[in-house]
Amino acid sequence: xxxxxxxxxxxxxxxxxxxxxxxxxxxxxxxxxxxxxxxxxxxxxxxxxxxxxxxxxxxxxxxxxxxxxxxxxxxxxxxxxxxxxxxx
Numbered sequence: 001x002x003x004x005x006x007x008x009x010x011x012x013x014x015x016x017x018x019x020x021x022x023x024x025x026x027x028x029x030x031x032x033x034x035x036x037x038x039x040x041x042x043x044x045x046x047x048x049x050x051x052x053x054x055x056x057x058x059x060x061x062x063x064x065x066x067x068x069x070x071x072x073x074x075x076x077x078x079x080x081x082x083x084x085x086x087x088x
Contacts, residue, residue, distance in 0.1 A: 004050070004051050004052075007031050007032045008032055010028050010031070011028040011031075014028040015028070032049065033047055033049060033050065034048045036048070037055075041062075041064055041065060041066045042065070043059060043060060043061065043062040043064075044058060044059050045057070045058040045059075045060060046058075
């Protein structure tokens with residue numbers, strides 16, 4: 001089995017264990033991943049894999065996200081409930 005596949009299998013096994021061992025999981029991540037770029041405004045992680053030009057985009061929650069800043073909130077547009085009999 002190629003070494004890259006072995007590293008990814010170890011990573012999957014470590015991250016899916018019922019009882020996570022932080023030390024071994026951290027080691028598995030460091031051996032499989034070249035770097036991780038955090039973009040809080042896009043609310044995603046770009047995972048750059050070792051021995052590959054491919055990066056995976058992983059979404060996460062961030063209080064700094066700006067992707068939806070142009071959308072109006074319910075407070076901006078007012079109450080959207082149907083009118084009552086007295087309002088008709």
